[in-house]
Amino acid sequence: MPQVSVKIDEAVRDRLAAVAAERKTSIAALVEQLSADTLPHAERVARMERTRAHLRETTGVVITDDDVVKGSRLLRDIAEGRGVEVR
Amino acid sequence: MNHLLFDDTAILALGAGHHLASSLLVASRLVSAPNVYLPALGVAAAEMAREGAGAHAVALEEFDILPADGLAALRLATLVTDGVAWPTAQVIVAARPSLEFPSGLTVVSTGAERYDGAGVRVYALGDGDSRAD
Numbered sequence: 001m002p003q004v005s006v007k008i009d010e011a012v013r014d015r016l017a018a019v020a021a022e023r024k025t026s027i028a029a030l031v032e033q034l035s036a037d038t039l040p041h042a043e044r045v046a047r048m049e050r051t052r053a054h055l056r057e058t059t060g061v062v063i064t065d066d067d068v069v070k071g072s073r074l075l076r077d078i079a080e081g082r083g084v085e086v087r
Numbered sequence: 088m089n090h091l092l093f094d095d096t097a098i099l100a101l102g103a104g105h106h107l108a109s110s111l112l113v114a115s116r117l118v119s120a121p122n123v124y125l126p127a128l129g130v131a132a133a134e135m136a137r138e139g140a141g142a143h144a145v146a147l148e149e150f151d152i153l154p155a156d157g158l159a160a161l162r163l164a165t166l167v168t169d170g171v172a173w174p175t176a177q178v179i180v181a182a183r184p185s186l187e188f189p190s191g192l193t194v195v196s197t198g199a200e201r202y203d204g205a206g207v208r209v210y211a212l213g214d215g216d217s218r219a220d
Contacts, residue, residue, distance in 0.1 A: 085208070085209050
C-alpha cells in the first residue's frame with residue numbers, strides 16, 4: 001500500500017513518539033492501531049446490530065433500542081466512576 | 088477512559104442471557120465507549136463452570152482477550168500463592184494500574200465480594216436478569 005506523510009504539530013509528534021516508545025512500537029504502527037480503534041459511526045452501528053442479533057440467537061435475550069440508550073448511559077456512568085466501588 | 092473487564096461471573100451471566108450485561112455489551116461500540124476485555128483465565132473458568140459459556144463470549148467481536156503473560160504472570164503467581172483463585176488473580180492484576188492501562192480497568196462482576204481488599208474498581212452487575220434502567 002502506498003505511504004503518505006501527514007503534517008502534525010511537533011508536540012503531538014513528541015507525544016506519539018513517547019507512547020510508541022513505551023509500547024515498543026513505531027509511530028506509524030501506533031497510528032495504525034489508533035485508527036483501527038476509532039471506527040466510523042456507521043461501522044459502530046453495524047457491529048452493534050451484529051452483536052444484538054447474535055445475543056438474541058444464542059441466549060434469547062432481546063435488547064431494544066431503549067435498552068441500548070440506557071446501556072450507553074450506564075457505560076458513561078461506569079467510565080466516570082458512578083456506581084463503581086473500590087474494593 | 089475507564090475500560091471494562093468482564094470476569095468469569097460476568098461471562099457466565101452474559102451466556103445465560105443477563106439483560107443488563109447484554110445491554111452494556113451491545114451499547115459498548117455505539118458511543119465513544121470503553122473497550123471491553125475478557126481475561127483468558129476467566130474464559131477458561133466460565134467454560135469449566137458451564138460448557139459453551141466461554142466459547143459464547145469469545146465469539147463476540149466486542150471483546151478483546153487479555154492474556155496473562157510476562158510480568159502479569161509473575162504478579163498472578165504471588166496472588167495465587169496467597170490463596171486467591173487463578174481467574175480472580177488475573178482479574179486483580181489486570182485491573183490494577185499498569186503501563187498499558189495507567190488508570191487500571193473497571194471489573195464487571197456478579198461476584199463483587201471476591202475482590203474485597205484487592206483495591207480494584209468493581210461494577211456489581213447483580214445476580215438477576217435486571218433491566219438496564
